[in-house]
Amino acid sequence: MSVPPAPQTSSTAAASGPDRTPVLVDCDTGIDDAMALLYLLAHPDVEVVGVTTVFGNNTAARCAQNTLRVLELAGRHDIPVAVGAEQPLVGEVTYLATHVHGEDGLGDTGLPADIHGRPVDATAVQLIDRLSAEYAGRLRILALAPLTNLAHALDEIRDITARVVDVVAMGGAADAPGNQSPAAEANVIHDPEAAQQVLTAAWPTTLVPLDVTMREVLTDEHRLTLAAGSPAAAFVAAAADFYMGAYGRESFGKRSSPCHDALAAGVLTGDVVPLSAPTIDVVVDTTDGPGRGATICDTRARYRGFTDLAPGNCTVVLETDGRFPDLLVDRLLHPATRS
Numbered sequence: 508m509s510v511p512p513a514p515q516t517s518s519t520a521a522a523s524g525p526d527r528t529p530v531l532v533d534c535d536t537g538i539d540d541a542m543a544l545l546y547l548l549a550h551p552d553v554e555v556v557g558v559t560t561v562f563g564n565n566t567a568a569r570c571a572q573n574t575l576r577v578l579e580l581a582g583r584h585d586i587p588v589a590v591g592a593e594q595p596l597v598g599e600v601t602y603l604a605t606h607v608h609g610e611d612g613l614g615d616t617g618l619p620a621d622i623h624g625r626p627v628d629a630t631a632v633q634l635i636d637r638l639s640a641e642y643a644g645r646l647r648i649l650a651l652a653p654l655t656n657l658a659h660a661l662d663e664i665r666d667i668t669a670r671v672v673d674v675v676a677m678g679g680a681a682d683a684p685g686n687q688s689p690a691a692e693a694n695v696i697h698d699p700e701a702a703q704q705v706l707t708a709a710w711p712t713t714l715v716p717l718d719v720t721m722r723e724v725l726t727d728e729h730r731l732t733l734a735a736g737s738p739a740a741a742f743v744a745a746a747a748d749f750y751m752g753a754y755g756r757e758s759f760g761k762r763s764s765p766c767h768d769a770l771a772a773g774v775l776t777g778d779v780v781p782l783s784a785p786t787i788d789v790v791v792d793t794t795d796g797p798g799r800g801a802t803i804c805d806t807r808a809r810y811r812g813f814t815d816l817a818p819g820n821c822t823v824v825l826e827t828d829g830r831f832p833d834l835l836v837d838r839l840l841h842p843a844t845r846s
Contacts, residue, residue: 527553532555535651545577556646573612642670719826732836
């Protein structure tokens with residue numbers, strides 16, 4: 508999937524750059540969300556036009572604050588940030604991932620908390636409504652968190668699926684084990700009902716699951732290279748250091764940092780061209796049993812190379828080439844110059 512070219516004739520096209528694709532990021536800004544945001548801000552073909560936050564790695568309010576901290580680090584005071592859902596569609600929040608992302612959600616790296624930016628007065632759904640109207644037919648959504656905000660948007664914005672080009676979501680596990688239960692990945696298990704609604708809605712969806720995000724990994728060598736770069740790159744290095752200690756050892760038995768959210772961003776931009784990404788049926792388990800939050804992906808056709816498939820409801824990235832961490836480091840060290 509590559510970024511589609513943007514038309515050059517409208518005022519909205521000019522506002523986001525003649526050749527850039529407008530992207531709205533829906534996230535729960537922790538360490539990997541911050542990596543994804545900084546990667547997108549460094550990309551020549553993308554214009555981040557707004558950010559909405561949701562509970563997950565921390566509260567939606569704290570995640571909005573974290574987003575503003577990251578944007579200020581990048582010198583971007585022009586991007587609106589809206590606070591979204593603090594609760595799932597059903598039940599209560601079961602946990603926040605401070606044990607993975609630090610008490611402040613950004614690896615406790617000392618990134619300044621005293622910043623000038625503030626969230627906009629609009630809710631997340633209101634910002635999604637405004638941006639999807641302003642960039643109708645061009646806007647792409649990168650979802651890096653529980654999908655509650657997008658589920659609310661589907662309920663409240665009548666023609667939202669017609670306005671949005673597609674949704675690329677980091678989440679789920681197709682044939683890989685989960686990371687918050689044997690069956691379920693964190694973003695999905697936080698709000699399975701929302702995930703089911705978003706992944707089966709009438710807009711094109713691409714799921715970037717643990718099957719690939721756990722195989723694209725930053726190493727200590729990557730971290731040391733970033734540490735010698737710009738303030739933004741050095742922040743990613745410091746945050747990755749926390750991630751490697753808190754999460755990498757538990758997952759891999761050694762210091763390493765999965766590229767969860769950044770890899771999904773790479774799929775959206777086209778920097779990552781999947782080796783296998785069939786469009787198949789995906790159903791989210793919304794029961795209360797041990798499979799709650801599982802993304803049940805129909806991968807039975809893998810043995811015939813996913814040929815002769817009946818139309819499915821979701822494109823699922825099952826295999827990538829493992830080269831994204833090098834590309835991520837290069838983007839962060841050499842960001843594109845904005846016109």
